[in-house]
Amino acid sequence: MTTNIFASVRDRVVAAVQTLHPALPPEVLARIQVEPPRDPAHGDMATNAALVCGKPAGQPPRALAEALVAALVALPEIDAAEIAGPGFVNLRLPPAFLRAQVPVVLTKGEGFGDSSLGAAIPINVEYVSANPTGPMHVGHCRGAVVGDALARLLAKAGYAVTKEYYINDAGAQVEALAWAAYWRYLRATVDVPAPEATPLAAFRASPGEREDFERCFGVTLQYGGDYLVPVAEALVVRFGAGLLPADGAGPSAETLATIRAFTVEAMMAEIRQDLAALGVEHDVFISEAALVAAGGVTRALAVLDEKGLIYEGVLEPPKGKTPDDWEPRPQTLFRSTNFGDDVDRPLRKSDGSNTYFANDIANHADKIFRGQKQLVQVWGADHGGYVKRMAAAVAALSDGTVPLDVVLCQIVKVLKNGEPVRMSKRAGTYITLSDLIDEVGRDAVRFTMLTRKADAQMDFDLDRVVEQSRENPVFYVQYAHARCRSVLRAAGDPGPAALAAAPLEALADPTEMALIRTLAAWPRTVEQAALAREPHRIAFYLHDLASAFHLLWNRGRDDSTLRFIREEEAEATQARLALVAATAVVIRSGLAVLGVGPVEEMR
RNA sequence: GGACCCGUAGCUCAGCUGGAUAGAGCGCUGCCCUCCGAAGGCAGAGGCCGAAGGUUCGAAUCCUUUCGGGUCCGCCA
Numbered sequence: 001m002t003t004n005i006f007a008s009v010r011d012r013v014v015a016a017v018q019t020l021h022p023a024l025p026p027e028v029l030a031r032i033q034v035e036p037p038r039d040p041a042h043g044d045m046a047t048n049a050a051l052v053c054g055k056p057a058g059q060p061p062r063a064l065a066e067a068l069v070a071a072l073v074a075l076p077e078i079d080a081a082e083i084a085g086p087g088f089v090n091l092r093l094p095p096a097f098l099r100a101q102v103p104v105v106l107t108k109g110e111g112f113g114d115s116s117l118g119a120a121i122p123i124n125v126e127y128v129s130a131n132p133t134g135p136m137h138v139g140h141c142r143g144a145v146v147g148d149a150l151a152r153l154l155a156k157a158g159y160a161v162t163k164e165y166y167i168n169d170a171g172a173q174v175e176a177l178a179w180a181a182y183w184r185y186l187r188a189t190v191d192v193p194a195p196e197a198t199p200l201a202a203f204r205a206s207p208g209e210r211e212d213f214e215r216c217f218g219v220t221l222q223y224g225g226d227y228l229v230p231v232a233e234a235l236v237v238r239f240g241a242g243l244l245p246a247d248g249a250g251p252s253a254e255t256l257a258t259i260r261a262f263t264v265e266a267m268m269a270e271i272r273q274d275l276a277a278l279g280v281e282h283d284v285f286i287s288e289a290a291l292v293a294a295g296g297v298t299r300a301l302a303v304l305d306e307k308g309l310i311y312e313g314v315l316e317p318p319k320g321k322t323p324d325d326w327e328p329r330p331q332t333l334f335r336s337t338n339f340g341d342d343v344d345r346p347l348r349k350s351d352g353s354n355t356y357f358a359n360d361i362a363n364h365a366d367k368i369f370r371g372q373k374q375l376v377q378v379w380g381a382d383h384g385g386y387v388k389r390m391a392a393a394v395a396a397l398s399d400g401t402v403p404l405d406v407v408l409c410q411i412v413k414v415l416k417n418g419e420p421v422r423m424s425k426r427a428g429t430y431i432t433l434s435d436l437i438d439e440v441g442r443d444a445v446r447f448t449m450l451t452r453k454a455d456a457q458m459d460f461d462l463d464r465v466v467e468q469s470r471e472n473p474v475f476y477v478q479y480a481h482a483r484c485r486s487v488l489r490a491a492g493d494p495g496p497a498a499l500a501a502a503p504l505e506a507l508a509d510p511t512e513m514a515l516i517r518t519l520a521a522w523p524r525t526v527e528q529a530a531l532a533r534e535p536h537r538i539a540f541y542l543h544d545l546a547s548a549f550h551l552l553w554n555r556g557r558d559d560s561t562l563r564f565i566r567e568e569e570a571e572a573t574q575a576r577l578a579l580v581a582a583t584a585v586v587i588r589s590g591l592a593v594l595g596v597g598p599v600e601e602m603r
Numbered sequence: 604g605g606a607c608c609c610g611u612a613g614c615u616c617a618g619c620u621g622g623a624u625a626g627a628g629c630g631c632u633g634c635c636c637u638c639c640g641a642a643g644g645c646a647g648a649g650g651c652c653g654a655a656g657g658u659u660c661g662a663a664u665c666c667u668u669u670c671g672g673g674u675c676c677g678c679c680a
Contacts, residue, residue, distance in 0.1 A: 033619095033622090035619070035622095036619085037623080038618090038619095038622085038623070038624095038625085038626085039623075039624080042623075046622085046623085048621095048622065051622080051660070051661085054660080055660085060660095061660070084623065085622080085623045085661090086622085086623085086660055086661070087660080088622075088623065090623095131680065133680095168680055170680095171679080171680060172679070172680075173679075173680055174680095288680095315677060317677085318604080318605080318676050318677080325678095326677080329677085329678090331677070331678085341606095342605070342606060342676090343605095343676090343677095345677085346677055346678075348678085349677085349678040350677085350678045351678075353678090355677085355678075355679095355680095356679070356680050359680090360680090380674095381607090381608070381673080381674055381675090382674060382675070383674090383675085383680095384606085384607045384608060384674055384675060385606065385607065385674075385675040385676060386675085387607070388606075388607080408607085408608070408674095410608080410609085410673085410674090411673090411674090451616085452615095452616070452617095453616085453617085455608060455609075456608095456609070456616075457609080457673080458615095458616095459615075473628085475642090476628095479642090483640095521619095524619085525619080528619050528620090529619085531620080532619085532620070534619095536617090537617095537619075540617060540618095540627090541619095543617095543627080543628090544627090547627085553640075554640085554641095554643080554644060554645090556640070557639095557640055557641080557643095557644075558644080558645090560639080563640080602642085
């Protein structure tokens with residue numbers, strides 16, 4: 001049973017070319033494409049075979065095209081073939097061949113479009129990986145949705161996908177988080193007296209604000225939002241006054257570590273909750289701190305060292321914009337320039353501790369050690385400058401056998417009443433992910449985030465995405481599914497098995513055939529989108545599919561013979577119900593890739 | 604100074620890894636509901652694909668140069 005009719009016709013075309021020119025090398029044959037023509041008037045499919053094979057075969061393209069046409073029209077799958085332009089061959093398929101896709105869809109169900117393209121290759125998709133220093137906001141949202149949809153897409157395309165979250169729970173930022181939690185903790189334990197003439201006593205005597213804490217303990221807080229209040233309360237429940245310093249000075253290293261671990265855990269719980277609300281899933285959570293503690297960095301750097309890629313050296317200052325405090329100093333460097341990077345990259349800070357890059361090398365090495373054959377990272381655009389060095393590291397670690405694809409997501413600008421919503425933690429105008437979901441709903445958030453290429457900037461209009469009109473693609477696609485379901489319910493909800501057996505000769509109107517062609521393009525769309533790592537193509541496909549269906553629906557308004565349910569024509573009714581059911585199946589299949597639920601009816 | 608991303612209709616964006624006469628939505632113009640499927644439908648106008656070279660049968664797509672917008676550039680993660 002054929003699911004990707006473009007692939008099966010391509011097989012025929014390649015076979016025909018090989019018969020004509022048996023000696024053509026595989027790399028030439030690989031360039032042969034069979035795709036939908038840009039203009040449907042040109043036929044059902046078009047192939048460039050004669051154009052790409054003409055020169056290697058030593059035959060003018062048009063002459064080869066003529067021979068190809070003669071071979072192809074003899075096949076049962078091809079009704080007609082004609083030469084166009086410089087040597088395109090346009091193919092027309094027998095209507096019965098196209099109609100036969102309808103029972104295929106109904107039999108396969110939402111598994112229609114599943115592909116073996118990925119050949120069960122282990123592929124690792126890492127996304128979100130937000131620092132556990134606060135609740136998720138809309139900035140994280142796009143990467144989460146894009147990553148999750150991409151993972152689902154790759155799974156549908158036949159890859160063995162591992163969905164991964166890398167918890168940045170080591171380093172200065174979580175240290176700063178622990179200090180902020182400590183401040184909140186001191187506020188929550190205000191009743192406990194402090195030893196006299198200590199920083200804690202001074203803090204107790206103050207109003208207890210952020211500035212007071214910073215002054216009394218001589219630190220600067222990077223975090224401290226209200227979201228830490230419940231964490232501080234939980235700390236009190238768990239530890240009581242046990243974390244207060246007996247000497248009234250700052251927290252001991254152990255105390256701070258305890259607070260850090262507890263707070264990170266609390267933040268991760270909240271992030272997991274946000275992700276669940278968004279329907280974003282992960283198979284694996286990797287802790288940076290645990291990876292470091294387990295010797296992951298040492299192990300990864302040893303691999304590089306063994307290849308002679310690590311050395312002590314001095315970097316040139318950045319051109320044009322030299323930092324004020326720049327001074328040349330010897331550092332431990334990785335020879336990323338061997339792999340296309342612009343400069344070699346430091347692995348250790350001046351105090352001897354590892355850079356984030358060193359830890360991230362360990363993260364990627366860990367994936368490779370676990371047997372992942374392809375790596376995908378979904379990052380914010382601000383990490384663009386980081387891509388080359390990471391690609392270099394992965395190439396070095398795997399001897400070039402493991403490709404790293406980085407999908408960069410541009411910033412999302414949130415609009416309310418046509419005005420940009422300023423994102424500021426301090427001003428409190430910052431929109432958390434859960435606020436966003438509460439306001440417009442999970443499905444609208446997900447679908448809308450996927451209506452743009454990841455690397456194009458996006459406006460997210462809060463008013464627009466809840467609008468029920470053609471202008472809103474979420475609504476447009478959901479409405480198409482609801483209409484399908486409405487028709488099927490009116491017909492007594494016949495099962496797919498019954499409809500798959502229906503004769504389909506009554507499906508002959510151009511609008512109906514156009515819809516069938518769109519359905520038939522679904523498996524190809526999945527493969528193309530997966531190869532390009534571009535889940536947004538699924539959203540655009542669904543819009544096209546919905547459009548083809550709405551068009552048919554509207555035709556029924558002007559021409560009553562095209563209505564789906566016509567009591568006077570039982571066979572046509574069955575055929576159309578099969579088409580409608582197949583449309584609903586493919587919409588659900590596509591929405592599933594986006595992680596969006598189909599609706600049964602519009603309210 | 605350098606690296607990376609982006610310049611496509613008035614606006615917001617697609618363009619299937621180099622294919623034919625470059626598409627969609629919004630906006631604009633003109634038609635279409637006494638009733639049977641109008642939270643709408645049909646039709647139309649609107650383009651030097653930022654610019655200039657190059658590669659080849661063929662370029663919005665690849666290369667070089669250039670002009671605009673964004674992101675980033677040792678001891679943040």
